[in-house]
Amino acid sequence: MAAVKQTVEHVESLEKYKHGFVTDIEQDFAPKGLNADIVRFISAKKNEPDWMLAWRLDAFERWQAMEEPSWAKVNFPRIDYQDSYYYAAPKEKVGLKSLDEVDPDILETYKKLGIPLREQEVLAGVVGAPRYAVDAVFDSVSVVTTFKKELAQVGVIFCSMSEAIREHPELVRKYLGSVVPVSDNYFACLNAAVFSDGSFVYVPPGVRCPMELSTYFRINAENSGQFERTLIIADAGAYVSYLEGCTAPMRDENQLHAAVVELVVLDDAEIKYSTVQNWYPGDPQTGKGGIYNFVTKRADCRGDRSKVSWTQVETGSAITWKYPSCVLRGEGSSGEFYSIAITNGRQQADTGTKMIHLGANTRSRIISKGISAGKSSNTYRGLVSAHPKAKGARNFTQCDSLLIGKHCAAHTVPYIEARNGQAKFEHEATTTRLSEDQLFYVMQRGLSQEEAVQLLVNGFVKDVLQELPMEFAVEAQKLVAISLEGSVG
């Protein structure tokens, strides 16, 4: 028992959130509150065409008629949607030409976060070192996108959403809202009305994107919500790997992050989407502050033999409420979901996935690892369904939960709906604590208790970590260590 007790103590004394600083810069705000004029304001700020404004206003109207959902296993006071800024942007200098003209404070912010915005920095060092292009989103707007030229040479479009609306309206009109319809759910609908920016990616037929693409989201302003919208299209035979990272300052009040991510995958194409989510989780003692992360992520495998793989490492946010999903429409298409969700302090997470098998011979795989510590609550909620036409559908699901401490909670809520006789679904779940026997065994081989726990937790999440791209795997491993600082990994 002593070992476990120490583990619990170590977890309690974990390192403070290191991304909790605030950048002091001049910012443009929309007036506080939400009404049709704010929607018009955001649209005007971004010089959007009329069709976009009409789309937003329609979404806003529908949102007003909707009711906030309450079915998730999370508790939080009612959100006052009028007490928040819906648009916050660093004051822009006219005619930004190169990175040197970007506000140095913002550059400093990303430097502190370890995000390379200068292409030469990324390239520095060994030739052939892994490179990745970054779209940096600061509060409501995208401040910089790197490597655009090099990507353009192979036909890959990687830019901010607002730029895409202006430069590639035909693609945006065709695909925006086609995976997550405007009134899909309460938060997605709110996002459709007030989304400010996000990333847009289009990979043309047959192109394998030459580098990893990545977006880094940073909430900085006080009392503001972040509503970004990401749209990624992989045309026939294309491949792209996309990474997403997020942080926010430490603040006493809660901030809302309601993003929508849409992936469109055509014939034989593949998208690999990885997230390392490290929003400020709130004060571990009092539970004050932190981000409400209510995100809608969905992939539409429209093409035959298309493939989507979601990998997520969720360590931050006061409340996480998201289910990256795959609609497996194309014949022989496949979806994967690999997740590590760690909750500590007073965090609450209700996360999982949906695998909706519509086409014949579709396959899906779910590996979910939940770790709860402190006074937190961690829920896996997932749906696997097979339509009558999804003959030969296959699913394998494994959900494991690890509990550290007496006051945390771990829940598993899978929904399985099989509507034809040729689908084969397998699901297994376990909930345990760190085994005393294993700890004892490893320690008597000469490892310290801290190393022993680290080894065991690493082993517990290994299946998921190895799915991450290399650059992210390193960051994620560190994050797991920080989230459960000391003895736990």
Place this chain on the structure above:
Amino acid sequence: MSLTTAIRDRDVTELPGKRDEDWRWTDLRGLIRKLPPPSEPFTADIGAGPFDALASDRRVIVNGRGADPIEIARGKNAIVAARFVSRGAGVHVARLNVIVGPDARLVLLESYESDSASISQASLTITLHPGARIERIVLAQDNAEAVNVSQAEVLHAARARFAQTVVTSGARRQRLETRVQHPGGNAELRLDGVYLLADKRHADQTTIVTHAGPDGVTAQLTKGVVRDQARGVFQGRIVVEEGADRTDARMGHHALILSDRAEVDAKPELEIYADDVACAHGNTVGALDEDALFYARQRGIPEAQARALLTEAFIGQVIDRIGHEGARDAVRAWVAERLWD
């Protein structure tokens, strides 16, 4: 939203439906547009029940009437048949109390039958005292047009043992629900189920087990076979409250879908608030193993027979766990009759 208030107020809008999380796959609201007339007494002969020969004592509850409580005094043994019968298209409501005293034993042989588009609701409260033992066998053979909801509340006790096997062929809509308050204290619990559904029948087996104290054991195994356009539903929830340490809970649900249009919906849930536990659930849905079928056929067994054989073996695993020999044989015969048609 509950069936009870809907019946009391005779208001179909109070019926639970798709939008109620616990009833999402057993939609009464969408099905019942108008409640049948209130229940009438039925006095004609109702024939023999499935467990008559095995029981030493009987309760025959016809259209909700005749549900005298079953009480077993300290240290006594009994085998009681409780037969719920619905005759005519009414709304039949029955309540039955079962109390088993300290170190007493009861084999409860419960059965349901109906003959028309009736709505039947049975509520049972089963109380165990420390050291008591109950084996409950539920056999539901409803009419294809009937709606039947049976809900049992089990108050478990320290050192007691409660074992149950629910066997059903479904109905128009059917819900057989068991809720167990598990105090831990080395009390043992086994909750098993079998469903064999054909045509357009539906059956929902729901269990909710709440472990409130340390050292509790729960084992669950439910298996089902659906064909034609039938729909099988399994919902199992295990809650381990804070302080219910050293709880050992295992749940398994496995289903075979033998046609293209049948459906199986499952939700095996774990809700855990204690860390020193070992909880697991497994769930599989699929068709018969083609390799096993091929093997059986190349040994000279005709395909239809091979299918029945494999299905019987699949279900047999649950039946083998029934402790009372007579009940086990009766259930085995009942299952075989439905698989070898």
